[in-house]
Amino acid sequence: DSFDILGDGVKELLVGRDDGMIEIYSFESADDPVLRHDHALSESIASIQGGCVGKDGYDEILAATYSGWLTGLTTEPVHREGGSGEELKLSQEMQSKISSLRNELEQLQIKVLQEREKYQHSSQSSTAVSSVPAFSVNDKFTLNKDDASYSLILEVQTAIDNVLVQSDAPLDLLDVDKNSAVVSFSSCDSE
Numbered sequence: 165d166s167f168d169i170l171g172d173g174v175k176e177l178l179v180g181r182d183d184g185m186i187e188i189y190s191f192e193s194a195d196d197p198v199l200r201h202d203h204a205l206s207e208s209i210a211s212i213q214g215g216c217v218g219k220d221g222y223d224e225i226l227a228a229t230y231s232g233w234l235t236g237l238t239t240e241p242v243h244r245e246g247g248s249g250e251e252l253k254l255s256q257e258m259q260s261k262i263s264s265l266r267n268e269l270e271q272l273q274i275k276v277l278q279e280r281e282k283y284q285h286s287s288q289s290s291t292a293v294s295s296v297p298a299f300s301v302n303d304k305f306t307l308n309k310d311d312a313s314y315s316l317i318l319e320v321q322t323a324i325d326n327v328l329v330q331s332d333a334p335l336d337l338l339d340v341d342k343n344s345a346v347v348s349f350s351s352c353d354s355e
Contacts, residue, residue: 167214169223169239170200180209180227182304182317186237188225207231207319208302230302231321313338 166175169188177189177197184205189197211228218224222240229235254262302319318327327345329335337347 165213167223167225169214169225171223171239176200176214178212178214178225180212182208184208184229186212186225186227203237205229205235207233208317230319311338315340 165178167178168175169178170176170190172190174191177191179185179187179189181187184207186203186205186209187199188201190200191197205227208230209227210230213226214223215226216223217226217236218238219240222238224239225237227235227237299321302317304315304317306315306317307313308315316329318324329337337349339347
């Protein structure tokens with residue numbers, strides 16, 4: 165997207181990448197764009213948009229991720245300094261928002277417990293049928309020209325416990341900064 169997020173009268177380029185990076189580029193001169201800010205998310209970004217969403221006078225960037233989460237980055241200052249011994253006083257509106265969110269959270273926790281009990285009851289009945297849940301997998305296998313390697317990117321809307329890679333050819337696995345996996349090698353029976 166293009167949006168004047170810096171408030172300098174010139175639109176900046178907002179970029180959301182497959183690796184979860186949000187980047188803001190400015191055009192200060194006729195040269196190449198300059199990276200002004202970046203922010204890393206834990207999953208790929210499906211869509212990005214600049215605008216005023218939450219509070220008048222403060223522009224924001226909204227990013228939708230692969231699993232459907234919406235993340236917002238705002239220009240509104242979020243830290244307030246307080247003197248020593250000063251208590252943070254919340255407005256009545258903020259206190260009611262917090263109370264409303266706590267009530268909603270408690271209702272959701274109760275609903276989760278009820279659904280969990282319902283599932284336990286149905287799975288232990290004699291007519292229960294087990295099935296593998298269906299979910300979509302976002303996968304990419306791309307060539308990196310710089311080091312002649314391939315990047316395998318897997319995203320699923322649930323936790324990934326194990327990924328098994330099997331190959332007839334010998335492989336070298338390279339670690340990358342954003343990788344949180346623990347790699348384990350095992351030799352394969354040639355037959």
